[in-house]
Amino acid sequence: MTIHWTYAFIDRPAELLPTAEEFWTAVTDTRLSARRGEFITLVPGAGTDPCVKVQGVDSGPGGAHLDFAVDDVGEFTASAMRAGAEVVAEHEGWAVLRSPAGQLFCAVPWHGESVRPPVVRGSRLDQVCVDVPPSSYDAEVAFWSEVLVGWASVPGSLPEFHVVRPPAGLPVRVLLQRLGAEQPLSAHLDLACADIAATRAAHERLGATFVAVGGHWTVMRDPAGGTYCLTGRDPETGGLPSRS
Numbered sequence: 001m002t003i004h005w006t007y008a009f010i011d012r013p014a015e016l017l018p019t020a021e022e023f024w025t026a027v028t029d030t031r032l033s034a035r036r037g038e039f040i041t042l043v044p045g046a047g048t049d050p051c052v053k054v055q056g057v058d059s060g061p062g063g064a065h066l067d068f069a070v071d072d073v074g075e076f077t078a079s080a081m082r083a084g085a086e087v088v089a090e091h092e093g094w095a096v097l098r099s100p101a102g103q104l105f106c107a108v109p110w111h112g113e114s115v116r117p118p119v120v121r122g123s124r125l126d127q128v129c130v131d132v133p134p135s136s137y138d139a140e141v142a143f144w145s146e147v148l149v150g151w152a153s154v155p156g157s158l159p160e161f162h163v164v165r166p167p168a169g170l171p172v173r174v175l176l177q178r179l180g181a182e183q184p185l186s187a188h189l190d191l192a193c194a195d196i197a198a199t200r201a202a203h204e205r206l207g208a209t210f211v212a213v214g215g216h217w218t219v220m221r222d223p224a225g226g227t228y229c230l231t232g233r234d235p236e237t238g239g240l241p242s243r244s
Contacts, residue, residue, distance in 0.1 A: 001076050001149055005069035005113040006172040007053055008128050008189060009106075012224040014038070014056030019207075020224035021054055026206050027191075028052060029120040044117035051117060051171035052125055062226055064128050064187040065103065066172065069110040076107045083146040084139070100143050101136035102185045116171045123199045124235040127190035129175040136185070137178040144174055157240055158215065165238065173238060188226070190217070192233035199230050216240065 012020040021032055021040065030042035030052070042052040053067070070076040077087065077095045088096040094108040117124075132140045141162045145153035152165040156175065164174040175190065193199040196218050200210065207223035216232035233240055 001070060001072070001079055003068045003070055003076075003148065003150070003166070003170070004110040005049070005051070006166060006170050007051055007067040007069070007108075008125060008172045009065045009067060010052065010054045010189065010226065011057050011062035011064060012054065012226055013060075013062055014058060016224040017054065017056045020222065020226070023206055023208070023223050024052070024054060027120070027123075027203065028117070028125055030117075048115045048117045049113035051113070062224075064189050064226075065105055066128050066174065067106040067108045069108050069113060071110055073107045073109060079149075080107070080147050084143050085147070099130075099140060101130075101132050101140040103130050103140075103187055114169070116169060119194075119235045121199075121202065122194040122235065123191045123230070125189055125191050126171060126233075126235070126238055127173050127175050127192070127231075128187055129177055129190050129229065130185065130187045131177050131179055132185055133179050133182045135182060137176070141176055144176065148174070189228040190231050190233075191228065192235040192238055193230045194235055196230045196232055203230070 010020060010024055025032060025042055028042055030044050033041035033043050038056045040054050041050045043050050073094055080097055084100040085097045088098050094106060096106050098104055144164045148164050150167060154163050156163050160178040162176040166173055200218055203220060209221045211219040211221050211227060218230045219227060220230060221227050
């Protein structure tokens, strides 16, 4: 089962969607598509394909999830279920699933997307980080490593990280982070930045606020209340500066 494309979804409270859309179109240098139900696509410049969407959620603070674009949604869904996923909802042509630890993701039809959007002012939204409680972490790593066939599943830069990296050309990868204590699973977006300080300043001018500093990342909060991270990874390759 080949995954031809990936979408990162920015999930935010429905009443704050206009705020989220304004911020994230500015950050990614995109424009809004026509709205499709609760979904809207961030459309990049000509000659490239979108890989980020925004969705309104009816309850809770939101977070992030992934859509996987495939030739055969039914086949992908069946393979994910064999690995331990649960089907949450089936729609005409696409399905919502849940990983063993509780992370939502979708299987959707591939419509020929193939050209990744460029780096924007030294940064690129290229990763969904799933924050996993310790009791579920090993099983979640095994699940994503099995479901994402053909992706590289490798330890991250720190013991609490594991990266599931797509083949070259696909725009969004998965980072699994083991939390330090038992708490509900969540997910957030990560941007690779050539200069974290410069990107932080630009985002603050757009209404984001600083939350905390980590190892080689800075935690931010967007104007719609969602947390995300600016990381010191290379925005072209996704790797740390000393890595490919």
